[in-house]
Amino acid sequence: MFTELANYGIQKIIPDLTLISFFKENIESIIITHGHEDHIGALSWVLPIFKNKTKLFVSSFVYNIIIKRLLKNLNSRSLDISIFNANKKFQFGPFECQTFRVTHSIPDCYGFVLKSPYGNILHTGDWKMDEAPLDGEILDKELLQEISKEGVLLFFSDSTNAMSPGRTLSERNIYDSITNIITNPSISGRIITTQFASNVYRLYSIKKSSELTNRKICFLGASLNSYLEAAYLDGRAPFNPSELIEDDTDLDKYDNNSLLIVTTGSQGEPNSTLNLSSLDVSSKLSLKSSDTILYSAKIIPGNEKRVTKMLNRLSSHGCDIIYGNNKHIHTSGHAYEEELKEILKIVKPKVFIPVHGEVMSLYSHGKMALRECGVSKVAIIRNGQLLKVTRSPESSYIMTNHILGECRISNFYQFGNNLVSTYEELSINERIRISSSGVIIISIEFWKKIIDKNTDFKFYSKIKITSKGLWTDRGKLNSILKKIINGIFIKSRPVISVASLEQIIQETIAYMCFKINYQIPEICIVLNEFSK
Template sequence: MTKEVKLVFLGGIGEIGKNMTALEYNDTIIVIDAGLSFPNSEEMPGIDYLIPDFNYLVQHKEKVKGFVLTHGHEDHIGALPYVVKDVVAPVYGSNLTIALLQHKLNEQQITGIETNIVTDRSVVNIGCFAVEFIRVTHSIAGSFAVSITTPKGVIFFTGDFKIDHTPIDGRRIDLARISEIGTSGILLMLQDSTNVERDGFSMSERNVGENLDQIFAQNQTKRLIVATFSSNIHRVQQIINCAIKYNRRIAFSGRSMETIAKIGAQIKELTYPQASIVDIDKISSIPGDTLCIITTGTQGEPESALSRMSLNEFKRVSIGSNDTIILSASTIPGNEKMIYKLINNLSRLGADVLYESLRAVHVSGHACREELKMMLALARPTYFIPVHGEYRHLKKHAELAEMMGVPKANIVIPEAGQIYGVSKSGIIKRELIQAGNIMLDGNQQENSEMLLRDRRTIAEDGILIVLVTLSQTGQSINTPIVIMRGLNLPDTLVENIKDSVAEHFLTTDTSESDFMDAKVVVRKLVSKLLYTHSRRRVMVIPIVINV
């Protein structure tokens, strides 16, 4: 009999994003979440998404029996359409999670994936694992913690959560069930570390509604534009409710906002009278004081409708002093510059812009310290692993668990790519596997590190093309041509390059078979000249033509 359950971290450790964890026992692997992350475009030019390197799953694909999704955020489901191209297994998640996933699969024309909708306290048997879904509150509807009964004990994933006692849909976190499972014994708990640095309790989503209501009341003569994350369906619902209360029609703007409005209404997670909705293309006839535009673009994404509005490039909406704009979202670290640029530009056009640091128009979807403590108090796990955080979060969270009575020796700060053996006798480091990023562009094409290196070189130092025409006997026929992009060399250096290349072919006998070599020679010669005279490592592309 196998002595332990293998716990494999493929992503989501040491970072907030691309969550993916596998559990393995004998011939069964289940995968908890399969998310993506968004790279810093300066560090990774041309890369739109990062997904976890899931080579381990490909190697053991016959064992993979199910994908268990905690909720529908991109950092939990975004990689799945890509993964299921190689590793096929049934998918389990809430109504909204599956609807969002299905939309992605349809968009990418992926068919034949079995999806299963689960509800509160559903138990699904997958191989030797029994997976129970437990309702939690978070910034997207249909979020679950999962309690997995394994042959070695119960492993409890909190998933992303907060403890909101007054959620918009009235579906509170199932603390009673969590406490029951805790009483019957949790071997290992893995908990969301995102807000471990924040003291106290997170505010209820309902508070945002009250503040939005005030802003709507105070701005009745203005046109209102409210930006938020489209996946925060309860926030979208609260904005809709305010608009209806203050007799405004609603226009959805931005592709993902239009999608969520449609999907949300279909599965009844979002409710609004159809008569209140107006197409964004038809808003010109509607007076501003009876209109509310709900849009994406809270992070200042350059392609978003809101960014284009701020630059007066969005045809349907021109911003002016009659607009009040609410950014109902947090600032994702790293996006500060883009967001401030957006706020500056909107303000310059005369709009009144309200954002998190001015008014309480956003609350976090993740548990703060007191909530994390409460969860630990209810679950009382034997072993604890903090997840969903950068290293500093994981370390602080480990200390918090210790404070809550989990012995230090029973707490593991995990590493991506590390396999751990979990059993009643402990959590033991086993083999290290290949883990990291798969870099995808918008067309879901994989990009190699080499490609990225070329892109950075071109971006930083430019590109230089040298065109040489050689006769049959290998003589340079006319002066080599130099074409530059993204760099500005002095004329003397350009002449020096041309002369040196021409001279090389005058003095060297290049027979026909050596043309490939000729290219290498030109590249080396020119690169060396450039480095000697300008200290730059420019990308040199030699073109040698034989006439």
């Protein structure tokens, strides 16, 4: 996953692989339901655990996305990948597996059914119900109804929007809205759209609009090109990547009314093209007051401040920003309440396990299943918990609330190109404190001079104080701190240890900094005692 800690040198969040490592001998196969980064991003860390003993099942579109990065990060000989097709059965470890089509915000998405001696296990993957998808591939309700007749023991379903009432808009509505906006004759100048890079469906409206307005399309952002290339290889792209203006082209050579620019940066990512251009530091895109920005995305929770600041900067350039739910230029790829209820009533599972969502969404989804969809048993489990589902020997009663155990897990963080470690080991709290409150480094070299049984502290050199990232009132703070440190040495007893002296200085400096700046910086004290 991407992280909010990018400013502190953290590039990605890597899941804790402890549990997978513990059971690696029992994991025979892995299936990828679709190509979003939160589902494929950890493969380069997961696959090496199994040492070529585990088979990876993917769709053709996902294969096109992941193959380059896996070949780059792993030995190509170690990859055992099979491409599956919709509704085709295949052996998945000890299970017979059958995939079925679902609709989402990226092409070629699947749920799957595992056949077991105890009953069918069904997982939706990420999904929504779209009766008019742009690629014509709707959720396969017929297969779900057939599986329901056989009986579903366990049902796992996406809970992301379990607290959103109603139904999601069709991507067809978004296609019409974006096309109408871009082809509006009242809009002049360059049109710059931003979206999630993986949403290939939005490119259909971009292609149609460019044809109607005779605008040339330019992609600015490597991830956009990666997904378009994968879609083109799979026959799902609305146009050939070769039709695009190359991203190193000087865009100022083109007439403003002839350009349709697609950029990354809908979440205000620090290094994205749109964010850098809002800061006037992008080498690829210089904003103009005549530009129109079409924000075709949702602000992911946690990114609100960052995105708002970016949009404000874009507005300060004079750009016209088209944004908001009432514009119908974005729709979610995750089902809303009414869709979730519908699929629960189709599947009729004996046990329901809501997955893929915030904790409050999981509980909301579970209550919905119990109260409104005729489900009798719901199990909500945390990451790292092991749930055992068994059939009683005396009857068909199914136990669902037996937690075998729990593995304590924590996120790992990628720092630099190779280093992956924990929050504590990377001292992220210190990084955050230094960035917000600054740092003070104090270096003191001293020795004890004994005269007539009296001990006096003497300094080898001047007390050195270096401060970064905090207000010093033109050096006055450092002068005050030096006087305080001198006072501490004068009042200290001869027998005081270096550790105690350091603690007293630390606490006194922290108090004084808070009194002056209302902040406590990171304080580093280096005490060197010499004998003479």
